Amino acid sequence: MTNKGFTTQLIHADRQLNTIEHGGVHTSTTQSVLFNFDRAQDLIDVFQGKQAGHVYSRSSSGAVTALQNMLNQLEGGVGALCFSTGMAAIASTLFSLIRAGDHIIVSRFLFGNSRSFMNTLADLGVQISFVDVTDVRCIEALYQPNTKMVFCETIANPVTQVSDCEAIGRFCQEKNIVFMLDTTMTPCYIFDAKKVHASLLVSSLTKYVGGHGNVLGGAVVDSGLYDWQTFSNIHAEYRVADTSQWGLTQIKKRGLRDIGATLSPDSASRLSIGLETLALRMSRACDNALQLATWLNSHEKVDKVYYPGLADHPQHFIARSLFSEFGAILSIELAPDADPCVFLDRLQLVLCATHLGDTRTLALPVASTIYYENGPDGRADMGIAENLIRISVGIEDIDDLIADFEQGLNAQ
Known part of the structure; x- marks a missing residue:
């Protein structure tokens, strides 16, 4: 095959x-935790790796x-x-x-x-x-x-x-x-x-x-x-x-x-x-991510976009040599006068949630959630700005995604 x-x-x-x-x-x-053996020797052989089989579902x-x-x-x-x-x-x-x-x-x-x-x-x-x-x-x-x-x-x-x-x-x-x-x-x-x-x-x-x-x-x-x-x-x-x-x-x-x-x-x-649908979902999500990152990169309310598919990404050429697509994760820093929470609350299609790789597009404020325990110095060492927003791009229609981000940004 x-x-x-x-x-x-x-x-x-x-x-x-x-x-x-x-x-x-x-x-x-x-749903069985245990597996019965008609011959005790068969159980022994599976335990000792001499025969394939399952003896207890914690192991296999x-x-x-x-x-x-x-x-x-x-x-x-x-x-x-x-x-x-x-x-x-x-x-x-x-x-x-x-x-x-x-x-x-x-x-x-x-x-x-x-x-x-x-x-x-x-x-x-x-x-x-x-x-x-x-x-x-x-x-x-x-x-x-x-x-x-x-x-x-x-x-x-x-x-x-x-x-x-x-x-x-x-x-x-x-x-x-x-x-x-x-x-x-x-x-x-x-x-x-x-x-x-x-x-x-x-x-x-x-x-x-x-x-x-x-x-x-x-x-x-x-x-x-x-x-x-x-x-x-x-x-x-x-x-x-x-x-x-x-x-x-x-x-x-x-x-x-x-x-x-x-x-x-x-x-x-x-x-x-x-x-089974990994390729179909991944292809659509990566394509959406590249289009969304490109659009966000030209928006006046966005200071910085982090996405390997953009030509100005520090490792863009490494990414091109390694991957057939650039992935479906990107992050943005809003303009200094913008409030990340206000922006996220304005989004209607995008979910505010701590997860990634979903069919739905998700976003969250990074510094105050998943990296809060690292503290300001730890976040700075990892390159995480205090107003950073992570976006996991899903498989929605790209026009709908862009429209949602546009109304959210223009409300700032």
């Missing part, structure tokens, strides 16, 4: 990749496995794991692979919750260096013998800084360290993470994969490009015959199983269905 178009693959992936009963086109879900279930198979095929990886949220995927992966005394180089533009978790790791004895990831030279300058990983996002939320992913990937190859990349803003439809030699791809499935604001989920995919035999933190019990699975096995055992951030079968089913 690899020679088929992207959406064709998505539409038929479930029934072609997974075992489905009674001719269904979607993997069935089960049919619907979740089906979704993992689809995500892995799309990314061309060697395996995938799903979690209850995107933050659960990030936290479980890092808790599983990183130890006290290790050093991680991290984007200083990292999303607020992810950055907060890095502070938690620091409290546990992990050395964290926050850095400008738009220039690989900044990363190179921070490398030290105990550096185990570089972690960044493709496009930062909310100021849209674009990581120099190709150069970072080359650097991580040279130093033989893990390149963990958050691809939430740039799903596989617009970005091929293997081309930049990313090792682990993490994402919030809640966003563009689910796409409708009705389900939470997260995932990590192993691209197969990192040699886990060289990673000293893999425990002896997970160093089994298939070396490509060492990393994922440890994440599954020490992260998913032990921490327990399990994706429910019902959520997995909803995400699988949302995945």
Whole structure:
């Protein structure tokens, strides 16, 4: 099926990749926590990894496995794991692979919750260096013998800084360290993470994969490009015959199983269905975002527009080399005399909500909400102005979106 178009693959992936009963086109879900075995030896063999199967739904279930198979095929990886949220995927992966005394180089533009978790790791004895990831030279300058990983996002939320992913990937190859990349803003439809030699791809499935604001989920995919035999933190019990699975096995055992951030079968089913229309929704949202950003960039009531698709964006040419589309997130700074709350309250079509990747266009004041805990100095370090408004562009008709923003801005 690899020679088929992207959406064709998505539409038929479930029934072609997974075992489905009674001719269904979607993997069935089960609400059972436990799974019965007629032979005790079969239960033992599944527990010991000698036989495929499910023993307890905290660790695995049919619907979740089906979704993992689809995500892995799309990314061309060697395996995938799903979690209850995107933050659960990030936290479980890092808790599983990183130890006290290790050093991680991290984007200083990292999303607020992810950055907060890095502070938690620091409290546990992990050395964290926050850095400008738009220039690989900044990363190179921070490398030290105990550096185990570089972690960044493709496009930062909310100021849209674009990581120099190709150069970072080359650097991580040279130093033989893990390149963990958050691809939430740039799903596989617009970005091929293997081309930049990313090792682990993490994402919030809640966003563009689910796409409708009705389900939470997260995932990590192993691209197969990192040699886990060289990673000293893999425990002896997970160093089994298939070396490509060492990393994922440890994440599954020490992260998913032990921490327990399990994706429910019902959520997995909803995400699988949302995945089918990823390309259609993403294409429309990205096209809307480019048109809206261009229009806002010429409006007298808008001081600044942050969107990688604009020619004056600092990483515009990096974005052009990495992505087939520029994403559907943009942010704006209003003119100094404009009140962000008054503007947002005037919008009639756009929802004021803390979410992104939805079919609906959403907007919120950044500094006073999702980045409030970072404080003024922390926000300044991430390039977040106090009057910044983040906009997640949906799939509405573009003329309606522009009309709504126009009436909202003209009311200032």
